[in-house]
Amino acid sequence: MTKTAPMTTDTSDLIEEADAQCIVDMDTTWERLKHASSHGVHVYRGPASTSRGHFHRSMCARTTFLGSLNMLTPLLRGSNAPFNRAFYGDLVDLTTLATLYHSDTKQIRLRHATMVYGTLARELVYLETQEEMAFKDGRRGYVCAMHSVDPSHKALLPPSATAGVPRAYVCHSGLVVRETTIPGVLDVAFVLHLDFLKHEAQTLCDKMMTQRLWSIRHLAHFAKPRVVRRLSSIFVK
DSSP, X not given: OEEEOOXXXXXXXXXXXXXXXOOXXXXXXXXXXXXXXXXXXXXXXXXXXXXXXXXXXXXXXXXXXXXXXXXXXXXXTTOOHHHHHHHTTTEEEEEEEEEEXXXXXXEEEEEXXXXXXXXXXXXXXXXXXXXEEEOTTSOEEEEEEEEEOOTTOGGXXXXXXXXXXXBOEEOSEEEEEEEOSSTTEEEEEEEEEEEOSSOOOHHHHHHHHXXXXXXXXXXXXXXXXXXXXXXXXXXXX
16 A cells, blocks of 8 residues: 655755665675566575674565566656556555655655565665666666665654564665667666564565565566557457
8 A cells, every 4th residue: 555644854864865875786696596486577585694683685586578668667656556556565555755856857755664474574664766877878777776764763754653563674775677778678676685673584584575576577567568568468368
């Protein structure tokens, strides 16, 4: 469920924090999970580490599909209700606490989300920066980066957000979309670096993250050119 909550807290410093921290870090060693591929989506696991009071997990998913960047960008900005229901369907709650900056090419939002898998639940309060990219060879791209805010900002949370759900941190994570060298084909990577803040069963953590990563399969459907979607529906029948 996605919604917007009113906010009165001064947020001027959060824009600077978003510009500094909202970077998708893909520079790690990824191991492809053999039994975690479906709908053209491949899931990878990165390194895990445990230290006092912290439990870090890294995972990502990748997919390539026929689609249009011009159709995908409005989807990620939240303008399509059916896409929102599909893409965020695994989240118990998703609230936009504030839109901090908005232009034709860039958007910064402060968001709250609750992730649940089985007995494991975590809430996230994070900055989300969406921005267009341009490459030297003329190809275009789009990034939707996420990074948690400091937990001391309690005023940023809606009243019910902390009701018994432990906090987790999302760090230098998000979606990176790039046009490939083949016209009309997009490459998408969804990276998650999560600090669960206390040790949890690795299997549960992986399944919670995989559940979120699987959502990129919906991009392939909604970002397809309309004529391709019509042809697909005809042949499915």
